[in-house]
Amino acid sequence: MKKIAILLVIAIMVIPSISAEDENYTAHARITIPSAEPVSTILYECFVEIDTSDTNCNQDLDEISLSWWTWSDQTNSDWPDDDAKSRASIYDLDLNESFDSISYSNQHSMEIDATNNSSKIVDLMPIIDLTGEVIIAEGDNEIWYIRMPIEMTPLFNLTDDTLLYIFLSQKNAVDQHGREINNLIYDMKPEVGFGIKAGNTTTVEWIISSEHLEAAGVDLEQNPYGWQLTMAFFGAIESDNSSEQLLSLHQLDLPIKSQTVDSTSFYIPTLIGVVLVIVCYALVSLSYKAERGxxxxxxxxxxxxxxxxxxxxxxxxxxxxxxxxxxxxxxxxxxxxxxxxxxxxxxxxxxxxxxxxxxxxxxxxxxxxxxxxxxxxxxxxxxxxxx
Missing domain, CATH: 2.60.40.10 (Immunoglobulins)
Incomplete structure (x- = not known):
């Protein structure tokens, strides 16, 4: 009953964001959502210490590891920590100055539990068919935000508490005091607006509004580099709902400073020749610069x-x-x-x-x-x- 109440609150919170931004927009980048990571891939969530230490966390380059920071009030840091404190409360963490870094694996405190649960569904993958793209958009009022038009189809009946977390993180985050954290989560957005029955396709556009990004301290126009989006579906298959686990995991880089493309524009064939000339010149110049640089x-x-x-x-x-x-x-x-x-x-x-x-x-x-x-x-x- 508690989980259902939480999901209802989340649903009420996310409904206004669906229509919060302009339909007319300029797309600064479009990134296709990749296929799901292998079922053996573990999503690590690391809660770092007040001195930014993460010695108890897995930072393996071959895994997906995200970091939470909960100490902005104590350190006067400009990093956001509201979502981190909310996430810490879910894990019942006691946040004090003697806190030691801790890592969770697919929301489990023990990595072996995550591995065992993943092994149960390895022959069923993929469990969710997700296609779509992430758009870095600029509205008529010159504000930047994120649009995610997607199509999602569960291939199995999922439990009612199935939930998607969308994490926006920066690979090398630095605060105004010079502190550094790898893969720091700036924003967490939960989503429940999708069908959970097998074969039931949901077509929807999720929005991370400019107001939401501003509250998280994210300015994609002024600070466009090093951002990543991680999409993690947690829940269970209805026929085996003994434990909640990671059902599907997707991660992509956000190369925001790319060619500006209007959402209604098309490629013009007459520009192809010009583009080829520019590319050839760029390759020659780059080769020369690379040799000397x-x-x-x-x-x-x-x-x-x-x-x-x-x-x-x-x-x-x-x-x-x-x-x-x-x-x-x-x-x-x-x-x-x-x-x-x-x-x-x-x-x-x-x-x-x-x-x-x-x-x-x-x-x-x-x-x-x-x-x-x-x-x-x-x-x-x-x-x-x-x-």
Whole structure:
């Protein structure tokens, strides 16, 4: 009865958002919603500590891990924390300054429970057929918001408490004090406006309104980079409703700063030749710039738990966005993002908690001015080092 009451409240809250924005709009980006992630993929929700530590959370690059921040009142941070506190109350978390980071796996406190539940439905996938797109839209009043026209068809009868959570997160979030959190959730939007009977297709357009985004501290026009949308359906198949679990998981990047496309416009054949010329010129120019702008990266062991990384820039400015290490290695320090001006050499010292007998693979996320972003991987042999 409690779950039904919660769903009714959510339904009342989301109804006004469906018609809150203009029908006439400009689409700054259109992104097709991808197929569901493999059933083995786990959605981790990490509640970080007041000092932004997440040592108890899974941040594996191959998994989908999102972070919650609940400490803006205590730290005067401009990160939103209303949704985080609401989510924490669902898990009955005691948020105090001695709080240690904790991670939930598909809404379970134990990862093994998530894995066991997923194994029960592996032969039934997909459970939900979801198609559609995410549109970064600008209305007549020059405000930006998100539209999601979709078609959804359950392939099995689902329980009444089946619910969709839409999470809007930023890959590398930085607050006004310089704190950093990976994959920080800015906004959580629950949805119940869809059919739950097998073969019953729902055609609907979900809206994350400009007012909703503003309340979450999201300005897609002024801060367009690094956003992700995660869609997670939680519920159960009616024939086996012993436990609520993750039924379908979708995640996509939001490349907002793309070509502006009006919602009513079409491709003009006469422009194809011009586009081809521009593309050819751009490829030649990019090749030349890449040759002169690519950084040089080298690394050496200082001792069994310390690695020195040297990054040399040439003609282009470089941003080192993040540094991560593959398991079982764990970093003791968390290198902050930094810029490297042209024609400079910068040394970074990576310290690890323990020496591991397996090779150490480092992933350095770089963005080179005018060339774009990518992750540079370094594999270091540690087998010959003496502890």
């Amino acid at each position: 690519m950084p040089k990266i080298s690394s050496t062991w200082k001792n069994p738990t310390t690695l020195n990384v040297e990054i040399q820039s040439f003609s282009q400015r470089i941003e080192v966005k993040s540094v991560k290490v593959d398991s079982p290695w764990k970093m003791k320090n968390n290198p902050k993002s930094r810029f490297i001006e042209p024609e400079q050499i910068v040394n970074m010292e990576l310290r690890f908690k323990n020496h591991e007998p397996t090779g150490c693979q480092i992933g350095i996320q770089l963005e080179v001015e005018e060339l774009g972003a990518w992750t540079q991987y370094l594999m270091m042999d540690s087998s010959k080092l003496d502890e």
